[in-house]
Amino acid sequence: MRSLEDLLELQGLDSSIDRLLDRRSHLPQLAAFRAAHQRLERLDAEITAAAATRRELELSEDRAEGEMKLDEAKVQREEQRLFAGVGLTAKDLTHLRDEVAQLRERISRREDEALALIDQQQAAAARLAGLEAERRVTLADKERLEAEIAAEWKAIDAELGRLEARKRETVPLVDPELLDLYEEIRPIKEGVAAAALTDGTCGGCHLKLTAAEEIQVRREHPPRCLHCRRILVTR
Numbered sequence: 001m002r003s004l005e006d007l008l009e010l011q012g013l014d015s016s017i018d019r020l021l022d023r024r025s026h027l028p029q030l031a032a033f034r035a036a037h038q039r040l041e042r043l044d045a046e047i048t049a050a051a052a053t054r055r056e057l058e059l060s061e062d063r064a065e066g067e068m069k070l071d072e073a074k075v076q077r078e079e080q081r082l083f084a085g086v087g088l089t090a091k092d093l094t095h096l097r098d099e100v101a102q103l104r105e106r107i108s109r110r111e112d113e114a115l116a117l118i119d120q121q122q123a124a125a126a127r128l129a130g131l132e133a134e135r136r137v138t139l140a141d142k143e144r145l146e147a148e149i150a151a152e153w154k155a156i157d158a159e160l161g162r163l164e165a166r167k168r169e170t171v172p173l174v175d176p177e178l179l180d181l182y183e184e185i186r187p188i189k190e191g192v193a194a195a196a197l198t199d200g201t202c203g204g205c206h207l208k209l210t211a212a213e214e215i216q217v218r219r220e221h222p223p224r225c226l227h228c229r230r231i232l233v234t235r
């Protein structure tokens, strides 16, 4: 009977180990950590794209400013010729005046374009700053979760170590054949192969045995539940 009691002790240890292993791999922080990790990856991609957009807008604005400066220099030159008026025919003057007017129009258009680009650039910079702020918060979250998971795992692993040590002491106390049967049943019975029979009720499937069934069960070696076939430890 000692062997059966020890088997029940082993079952208790195995169940505790199973619960801890399950908790270890299903910590709520793990799902949150994975979500934060994915959010960071998405943010990194968005930040890269937003930075490229801002850079493109900066280049476009630089280009627009550069072209505007060229036009302004040209208009200045043409106006000076116009003011000097030396050696120009009436036709030349008309032509120059038209050209100056056209250049002024183009400069004005380019100014509008440059202003629009500055607006877009500011919007892009604001978007980038927003994404970077979100990234900092997400990274801090991820690091906090990482620390929490590490602390939980450390505690669980210490408890697992303690249970495994007790298991190593208990296993040799169980009859090897009984142990084989136990290991055979455990995987197919949700981890519970041995249960106590208390007041005629199986601790594994919680079904009751009649008095006659109980007598029949107690005669078996080892006793096994008629309903679920688990090993029963009778007291």
Ligand SMILES: [Zn+2]
Binding pocket: 202, 203, 204, 205, 206, 207, 225, 226, 227, 228, 229, 230
């Ligand atoms: Zn049962």
